Amino acid sequence: MGKNKGEDFKLPEGYFANFNARLQERMKAEVEDEALSFLPKSDGFKVPDGYFDQLSEQLKQKLEPKETKVINLRTYRKVAYSVAAVAAIFILVFSLRTPAEASVEFSDLANAEIASYFEDTQWDVTTAELAEIIPVEEVELADLVETDLESENILEYLDENIEDIDEIDLNFETYEE
Amino acid sequence: MQPLIADETLVAQLKRPESREKAFGVLVNTYKERLYWHIRRIVLDHDDTDDVLQNTFIKIYRNIEGFKGDSKLYSWMYRIATNESLTFLKQRSKKSGVTDEELKTRMIENLEADVYFEGDEIQLKLQQALATLPEKQKLVFNMKYYQEMKYDEISEVLETSVGALKASYHLAVKKLEAYFKEH
Numbered sequence: 001m002g003k004n005k006g007e008d009f010k011l012p013e014g015y016f017a018n019f020n021a022r023l024q025e026r027m028k029a030e031v032e033d034e035a036l037s038f039l040p041k042s043d044g045f046k047v048p049d050g051y052f053d054q055l056s057e058q059l060k061q062k063l064e065p066k067e068t069k070v071i072n073l074r075t076y077r078k079v080a081y082s083v084a085a086v087a088a089i090f091i092l093v094f095s096l097r098t099p100a101e102a103s104v105e106f107s108d109l110a111n112a113e114i115a116s117y118f119e120d121t122q123w124d125v126t127t128a129e130l131a132e133i134i135p136v137e138e139v140e141l142a143d144l145v146e147t148d149l150e151s152e153n154i155l156e157y158l159d160e161n162i163e164d165i166d167e168i169d170l171n172f173e174t175y176e177e
Numbered sequence: 178m179q180p181l182i183a184d185e186t187l188v189a190q191l192k193r194p195e196s197r198e199k200a201f202g203v204l205v206n207t208y209k210e211r212l213y214w215h216i217r218r219i220v221l222d223h224d225d226t227d228d229v230l231q232n233t234f235i236k237i238y239r240n241i242e243g244f245k246g247d248s249k250l251y252s253w254m255y256r257i258a259t260n261e262s263l264t265f266l267k268q269r270s271k272k273s274g275v276t277d278e279e280l281k282t283r284m285i286e287n288l289e290a291d292v293y294f295e296g297d298e299i300q301l302k303l304q305q306a307l308a309t310l311p312e313k314q315k316l317v318f319n320m321k322y323y324q325e326m327k328y329d330e331i332s333e334v335l336e337t338s339v340g341a342l343k344a345s346y347h348l349a350v351k352k353l354e355a356y357f358k359e360h
Contacts, residue, residue, distance in 0.1 A: 036322070036350065040356045043323050044300030046293045051227075054211070054310050057203045059234050063201075 184250040191241045196205035201238055208251065211324070212258045219262035221284050221304070223293040229265050233258045252333035259316070259334070281308040286309040287297075310349055318341055318349035 184268060190200035205241065236257050245254060251345040270280040285304050288294050307315050320326045328339045335342070338345075 038354060039322070040297070040299045040303055042295075042300070043218070043303055044297060045214075045221075045223075047213070047223065048293065052209055055209050055230075056202055059231060060198075060202075062231060062235065062327065063238060078298035124180060 183261060185246070188241065188244060188246060188250060191238075203213060204237070205234055208254060210308065211251075212254060214324060215255060215320070216258050216262045218323065219259070219316070220265060221288055221294075222291060225265065229258070233261045236261065252330070255334040256336075263312070277340050284308075302360060303353075306353050307360075310352055313337075314345050314349040314352070317345040318353070323348050 187200055187204060187231055190196040191204065209230070213226060213230050216229045216233070217223070220226055220229055227319060233254070237254055238256075245249070248256075266277075269306065273280070275283070285301070285308060288304060289301065294300070307318070310318065313335070317331060320331045320334070321328070324335075328342050331337075331342055332339050337345075
């Protein structure tokens, strides 16, 4: 200990002055790595060879033939009307030709047809887009739900469907602004 | 996230019909891999990812006129990719008449047979563990850990504060750790 006072070996300037800081940084990095050491380095997904190279060409082909097939959102409403009209005509003709089966009311059939059309058709419309064509002011909650919501039902729904209660903003004051 | 060309220039070129096609090629080449991995980690299967990725780019191409530049181009594109992926999954579960939970289980079962998944035991377990997380936590975790995005980038895409993202990430890691200990 006493013999070597540092004359034989040289050190970078300020080595000891910033040693603590460097040590702390290294320890911190190790703690962070360690925390996730249970995870695999890669999540194992691969892509076919050359996939990314041919993607641009594929996209180009998809976009070229039918240039700008712009779908106007308002046409969805027109489509809905046309469908309703066609369904109504179809059912009218059908019900006139087969009077024997008149036990089912015309209005029931028409409604059921239209309802099942909307139920079965995959609408490529997001809720945000729907919101654009259906003015929110004109919609009451009662139009959207068939039964009255009891607070018991709401709590039951939240209990079953919300996995992380912290994600709900329970601070009611923020709604009052 | 360093784009090869300034976003503003690219957007301006995309909006002009005469330079649109060329600019779109640059856009696809710049972002295809990043968006692919983002979508893949949501829908898991390669072929489904390919579908969603192409739809994403087509939507970007057709909606670029409406891009106002209020947010950054990449975050706008990531948002479209995220929405397209989640919508795809919703439609898939509706079509096959199963709940979201059942769909998740099926997706992982399919993964075992996927030739584009290495399928090692721990990687499969990771997907099973991720499937137990709420959608948002899973997104945040994948974006931060496997896609190595910065918090402020994730914040722009998910429109969530950095503080809330850190909390989500922390919760996700804790839950994953617990899952790995239990299984």
